[in-house]
Amino acid sequence: MLGKLNLARKWRVVMTGVCFLTFLCGGLILTVTALPLILLLSATPAQRERRTLLLIHYAFKFFMRYMQMLNPISSFQVHGLEHVSSRKGALFIANHPTLIDVVAIMSSLPNCQCIVKKSLLQNVYFGRLLQAAGYVAHDSSEFMAECAQRLHAGFSLLIFPEGTRSPLEGLQRFSRGAAQIALRTGAAVVPVAVTCEPPTLHKGDPWYTVPSRPIDLTLRFFPSLEIPTAVTEKKHLPLQARALTSYWENFFRQELHMAKSSALDPSEENISEAAGTPLPIGGPLQ
Amino acid sequence: MKTKDAIFARMREILVEVFEVEERNITLEAHLYKDLDFDSLDAVELAVKLGVETGISLQEEELRAIRTIGDAVDIVHYRMNR
Numbered sequence: 001m002l003g004k005l006n007l008a009r010k011w012r013v014v015m016t017g018v019c020f021l022t023f024l025c026g027g028l029i030l031t032v033t034a035l036p037l038i039l040l041l042s043a044t045p046a047q048r049e050r051r052t053l054l055l056i057h058y059a060f061k062f063f064m065r066y067m068q069m070l071n072p073i074s075s076f077q078v079h080g081l082e083h084v085s086s087r088k089g090a091l092f093i094a095n096h097p098t099l100i101d102v103v104a105i106m107s108s109l110p111n112c113q114c115i116v117k118k119s120l121l122q123n124v125y126f127g128r129l130l131q132a133a134g135y136v137a138h139d140s141s142e143f144m145a146e147c148a149q150r151l152h153a154g155f156s157l158l159i160f161p162e163g164t165r166s167p168l169e170g171l172q173r174f175s176r177g178a179a180q181i182a183l184r185t186g187a188a189v190v191p192v193a194v195t196c197e198p199p200t201l202h203k204g205d206p207w208y209t210v211p212s213r214p215i216d217l218t219l220r221f222f223p224s225l226e227i228p229t230a231v232t233e234k235k236h237l238p239l240q241a242r243a244l245t246s247y248w249e250n251f252f253r254q255e256l257h258m259a260k261s262s263a264l265d266p267s268e269e270n271i272s273e274a275a276g277t278p279l280p281i282g283g284p285l286q
Numbered sequence: 287m288k289t290k291d292a293i294f295a296r297m298r299e300i301l302v303e304v305f306e307v308e309e310r311n312i313t314l315e316a317h318l319y320k321d322l323d324f325d326s327l328d329a330v331e332l333a334v335k336l337g338v339e340t341g342i343s344l345q346e347e348e349l350r351a352i353r354t355i356g357d358a359v360d361i362v363h364y365r366m367n368r
Contacts, residue, residue: 141346144327180327236304238328 012210015070020207023063027126030059035129046153049134053111053155056133060107067100074214078108080221084190089151090224091185093178094192095171095252096160099201101194104217105158112156115147115177138163138177144184151187158192161248165203171252179244183237188224191248193255195220197263220259225251288366293340293359300335301355314356322355332358340366 034055042048067073084090092112094105102114114130118137121127134155136146150157159181161174182189195218198211231243294314301307307322318324324332329352333344336358342365352358 176325177327236331238305238331241327242306 009210009212012072012214013208016072016207016210019063019067019070019072022066024125026059026063027123027129030055031126031128035132038132045134048132049113049155050111052129052133053113056106056129057110060103063103064107071214072210073100073217075216076104077216077218078104078221079219080223081108083221083223084109087156087188087190087224088154089187090156090190091151091178091182091187092156092158092190092192093161093248094158095166095194095256096162096164097166097194097199097202098196098215098217099165100215100217101196101219102158102160104194104219105192108219108221109156109158111154112158113150115157115159143177144180147181148185151181151185157181157187161245168199168202171249171256174245174249176241176245179241179248180237182227183240183244189227189248190224191222191251191255193220193222193252193259194218195256195259195263218259220255222255288363290359290363293362293366294355296339297332297336297355297359297362300332304331304335312355314354314359316355317353318355318358319353336362342366 035052038048038051038055042051064073064076068076084092088111092105092109094101096102106112106114113134113136115136115138116130118139121131121135121137123130134150136143136150136157138159140146147157159178161178162172163175164172166172181187195216197216198213200209200211200215201207225248227244228247231240231247234240234243298309298312301312301322302309305322305324305328311321316322318329318332329349333349337343340362342362344361344365348361352361
């Protein structure tokens with residue numbers, strides 16, 4: 001039994017490696033095939049960005065299926081997408097438990113740019129794609145102006161206010177950039193709570209440390225959050241940003257805590273959800 | 287507002303009012319990012335507020351070089367008396 005489990009896990013290490021390779025090769029292939037076409041055929045930067053975003057969106061949709069097929073992911077569920085389907089120029093804020101969540105979120109949003117580190121835009125495998133898609137570097141001096149311009153043009157933005165991946169338990173402290181964007185632009189703020197069970201691909205985790213079983217990844221989109229009057233009545237922007245940030249942090253702590261306790265104590269809702277989940281498509285051992 | 291003392295006094299007022307920093311934490315050695323929980327956008331805000339009153343506008347590199355309150359006082363003092 002144990003030996004079998006070990007073998008299954010080894011197989012998942014291999015499959016996880018295959019997924020990583022596919023991701024990188026996929027990035028390169030799209031960069032030299034689809035991207036030049038988009039650059040050639042797009043008349044305006046906005047058009048180029050929209051098309052590249054769509055390309056990324058469908059590539060990630062495919063990749064999510066692919067990861068389910070190869071079994072690093074057992075189930076992938078998205079709740080509350082109805083809150084976002086017609087939205088333009090929204091600011092999505094998400095927790096960041098795993099490397100995969102950004103792929104999962106982008107596979108759900110066709111018209112959304114992501115706020116990333118500058119170094120990611122220079123990545124050999126997919127940096128050019130992200131640049132063409134109009135991703136914004138948070139460490140650029142024009143950061144705030146660029147965010148405002150994107151939102152104004154009708155693109156949505158995804159930001160991870162933790163700035164890096166979440167710790168094993170709970171959240172990193174939120175940085176205040178996201179709140180500054182919301183306060184300065186008035187964009188609708190849509191929280192996305194990500195849960196990943198068992199936890200995997202944390203900051204610093206090498207790719208081959210696969211979890212004990214294939215992961216269940218869940219995205220929960222919420223209705224947009226109003227900015228509380230306790231925040232708006234503060235006189236100065238830095239104070240508003242502080243208050244709004246801690247309001248959001250509390251919101252996420254609460255929601256993630258609730259998600260965790262309902263997972264430990266399966267209610268009717270959870271059981272029916274689990275029943276609706278297709279069985280994982282098996283590795284070679286099933 | 288040409289002396290360092292005057293600049294520091296005004297900066298203290300701004301830090302208390304705009305950032306709700308506690309007075310006892312405001313020293314020349316206090317590190318904006320480590321001790322006063324600043325981020326880069328706060329630093330810009332502080333520079334703008336100081337700029338409105340002193341008529342100087344700090345360059346991005348100058349802003350980035352500022353670590354402590356003392357650094358900020360020095361650079362504003364230098365620019366005003368140049």
